[in-house]
Amino acid sequence: MTAITVEHLSKVYHLYDSPTARLKEALHPLRKKYHHDFYALNDVSFSVEKGEVLGIIGKNGCGKSTLLKILAGVLTPTSGTVSVNGNVSALLELGSGFNPEFTGLENVYFSSAIMGYSREQVEKNLDAILSFADIGEFIHQPVKTYSSGMYVRLAFAVAINIDPEILIVDEALSVGDAAFQTKCITKMRKIMETGCTVLFVSHSTDSLKSFCHKCLYLKKGKIWSFGETKTITGEYLSDIRAELLDERDKLSTNTPLLLPKTTGDTPVEPTTFLDDPTFDERVKLFRQGTGSVRICGVEMLDDEGNAIVDADFNQEIYIRIHIKFFETCNVGINYHIRDSKNIEILGSGTVREEKGLIEGSRGDCYTIEFMTRLPLIEDTYNLLIVIYSPKVLNRTSLYYDWAENAYIFRVNEDMRSKLWNKVYIENTCRIFKQPQILR
Numbered sequence: 001m002t003a004i005t006v007e008h009l010s011k012v013y014h015l016y017d018s019p020t021a022r023l024k025e026a027l028h029p030l031r032k033k034y035h036h037d038f039y040a041l042n043d044v045s046f047s048v049e050k051g052e053v054l055g056i057i058g059k060n061g062c063g064k065s066t067l068l069k070i071l072a073g074v075l076t077p078t079s080g081t082v083s084v085n086g087n088v089s090a091l092l093e094l095g096s097g098f099n100p101e102f103t104g105l106e107n108v109y110f111s112s113a114i115m116g117y118s119r120e121q122v123e124k125n126l127d128a129i130l131s132f133a134d135i136g137e138f139i140h141q142p143v144k145t146y147s148s149g150m151y152v153r154l155a156f157a158v159a160i161n162i163d164p165e166i167l168i169v170d171e172a173l174s175v176g177d178a179a180f181q182t183k184c185i186t187k188m189r190k191i192m193e194t195g196c197t198v199l200f201v202s203h204s205t206d207s208l209k210s211f212c213h214k215c216l217y218l219k220k221g222k223i224w225s226f227g228e229t230k231t232i233t234g235e236y237l238s239d240i241r242a243e244l245l246d247e248r249d250k251l252s253t254n255t256p257l258l259l260p261k262t263t264g265d266t267p268v269e270p271t272t273f274l275d276d277p278t279f280d281e282r283v284k285l286f287r288q289g290t291g292s293v294r295i296c297g298v299e300m301l302d303d304e305g306n307a308i309v310d311a312d313f314n315q316e317i318y319i320r321i322h323i324k325f326f327e328t329c330n331v332g333i334n335y336h337i338r339d340s341k342n343i344e345i346l347g348s349g350t351v352r353e354e355k356g357l358i359e360g361s362r363g364d365c366y367t368i369e370f371m372t373r374l375p376l377i378e379d380t381y382n383l384l385i386v387i388y389s390p391k392v393l394n395r396t397s398l399y400y401d402w403a404e405n406a407y408i409f410r411v412n413e414d415m416r417s418k419l420w421n422k423v424y425i426e427n428t429c430r431i432f433k434q435p436q437i438l439r
Contacts, residue, residue: 001049001050001085002047002048002049002050002083002085003048003049003050003051003052003084003085003086003165003166003197004047004048004071004082004083004084004085004166004197004199005047005081005082005083006044006045006046006047006071006080006081006082006083007045007080007081007082008043008044008045008079008080008081009041009043009044009045009067009070009077009079009080009081009082010039010041010042010043010044010077010078010079010080011039011040011041011063011066011070011075011077011078011221012037012038012039012040012078012079013037013038013040014035014036014037014038015035015036015037015038016034016035017034021034021035022034022035039220039221040063040066040221041063041066041067041070041077041221041222042220042221042222043080043222044063044067044080044218044221044222044223045080045223046216046223046226048197048199049197050085050086050195050197051195051196051197052197052198052213052214053192053197053198053200053211053212053213053214054198054199054200054212054213054214054215054216055200055201055202055208055211055212055214055215055216055229055232055233056068056199056200056201056215056216056218057201057202057203057205057208057215057216057217057218057232057233057236058217058218058219058224058236059219062218062219062220062221063218063220063221064170064201064218065092065170065201067218068090068092068168068170068199068201069092070082071084071088071090071168071199072088072090072092072168073088074090074092084166086164086165086166086197087116087117087164087165087166088115088116088164088165088166088167088168089115089159089160089162089164089166089167089168090115090159090167090168090170091156091159091160091167091168091169091170092168092170098110098111098143098151098154098155099143100142100143100144101142101144102142102143103139103140103141103142103143104133104135104138104139104140104141104143104146104154105139105140107143107154107158108122108126108129108154108158109122111155111158112158112162115159115162117162121162121163122162125161125162125163128161129157129158129161129162130157131285132153132156132157132160132161132183132187132285133150133153133154133156133157133158134153135150135153135154138150139154149180152180153180156180156184160184160187160188160191164191164196165196165197166196166197166198166199167191167196167197167198167199168198168199169188169198169199169200169201170201179405179408181340181380182338182340182342182380182382182404182405182408183285183286183405185340185341185342186285186286186342186404186405187285188211189211189342190286192211198211200212204341205233205236205237206339206341206343206422207341208229208233209229209230209233210341210342210343212229213229214226214227214228214229214232215227215228215229215232215233216232217232217235217236219239270320270367270369273296273322273365273367274296274297274299274320274322274367275296275297275322275324276296276297276298276322279295279296279297279298279403279406282405282406283295283403283404283405283406286403286404286405287401287402287403287404288399288402289387289399289400289401289402290398290399290400291326291400291401292325292326292327292329292400293323293324293325293326293327293329293331293360293387293400293401294323294324294326294387294400294401295321295322295323295385295387295401295403295406296322296323296324296365297321297322298319298320298321298322298383298385298403298406298407299318299319299320299322299407300317300318300319300320300383300407300409301317301318301320302315302316302317302318303316303318308409309409309410310409310410310411310412311374311409311410311411311412312374312411312412312414313374313375313376313378313411313412313413313414313419314373314374314375314414314424315373315374315411316371316372316373317371317372317373317374318369318370318371319335319369319370319372319383319407320367320368320369321333321335321367321368321369321370321385322365322366322367323365323366323367323368323387323401324363324364324365325360325361325362325363325364325365325366326362327362328360328361328362329360329389329400330357330358330359330360330389331357331358331360331387331388331389331400332349332350332351332357332358332387332388332389332390333349333350333358333368333385333386333387334347334348334349334350334352334385334386334388335347335348335349335370335383335384335385335386336383336384336385336386337374337376337381337382337383338381338382338383338384339376339379339380339381339422340379340380340381342382344384345376345381345422345423346372346376346423347384348370348372349386350368351390353370357389357390374411375423375424375425375426376411376422376423377411377419377420377421377422377423377424378410378411378412378413378414378419379410379411380408380409380410381408381409381410381411382404382405382406382407382408382409383405383406383407383408384402384403384404384405384406385401385402385403385406386399386401386402386403387399387400387401387402388400
């Protein structure tokens with residue numbers, strides 16, 4: 001079933017060289033033309049099937065936002081037709097439908113009504129909206145008293161928690177603090193898994209490759225290419241690189257990338273079991289598992305035992321995971337380091353490191369420590385921690401605890417040399433001069 005059909009869509013704006021030219025055209029008895037036409041969109045046609053995630057990419061000014069606004073009903077096209085089958089939730093300009101004099105709760109109903117949702121639909125999802133926004137008693141205060149972060153949190157929570165059939169997202173995942181961004185991305189994945197049709201605009205090719213089945217590349221208001229996400233994003237990046245050729249010398253450096261030396265010092269063994277009372281609250285939205293074994297706390301430490309919030313490039317770190325058994329079982333522990341788009345970059349586990357399964361009985365507590373490095377490009381990262389029991393016969397696992405956003409930290413830019421890849425692994429490089437070939 002087709003969710004969205006766009007046929008020969010165009011959006012034209014009249015541009016004037018000056019206010020005087022606009023006035024002349026308005027008053028001219030023969031309606032002489034003093035403007036020139038600007039095609040924000042020019043003869044655009046495509047379709048999206050129900051449940052598909054379509055990425056839209058292109059440089060600023062190519063028509064991405066205009067296209068989404070037409071699909072959301074905010075703008076009307078100059079020509080062409082648009083058919084949308086299903087209720088739409090659009091993450092365009094977050095909070096644009098809020099009345100500053102209304103309370104947060106009143107704006108939940110008000111904004112939802114603007115998007116076409118009934119009061120009954122809102123009340124059905126109200127608990128999820130308030131939990132996701134997480135602004136506490138401020139929900140009963142006028143939004144004009146909110147900080148920008150609180151405003152954005154509520155707006156995103158309203159748009160994403162009302163069970164849309166079609167979700168339109170225009171660079172909305174870059175809002176809020178690091179923890180909220182991570183929560184938004186995780187929620188987006190959950191929505192996509194339900195079969196919701198999604199149109200997703202982003203300049204991040206990694207996000208598009210992570211989320212989207214297909215991709216549409218817009219250039220100067222026209223569809224330049226349309227197809228498999230990996231192919232289209234590669235074409236987009238090739239175009240960007242071509243435009244940066246003149247700046248290549250400025251971006252290059254003759255300074256080799258040197259890795260910091262490790263001290264070889266290991267933090268003292270943990271003598272205190274960490275039962276963090278804030279951990280459950282932090283991970284409750286995206287936690288699953290039987291609960292037979294539970295994560296009670298997660299730490300990330302430097303080689304002096306200090307908690308890490310901002311890490312240096314390639315810094316040596318120690319990840320400590322504190323777990324408690326509520327039943328007798330044998331388990332493995334995995335950690336995954338994920339970037340700001342929730343793409344898994346690094347990770348390991350007790351089985352991978354040949355420590356085998358941990359045997360525990362009811363009441364047993366363990367601390368598992370992994371020592372690793374962070375050879376990562378500058379970004380905000382989070383930890384996914386998994387406690388599982390492997391089922392070898394059918395190659396699946398039984399999950400006792402699965403906690404996303406278990407720890408959030410940032411890796412700072414390496415100031416000695418710019419990284420262009422997500423991960424840098426030290427190489428051995430050799431250069432050999434060969435005999436000349438003169439022909």
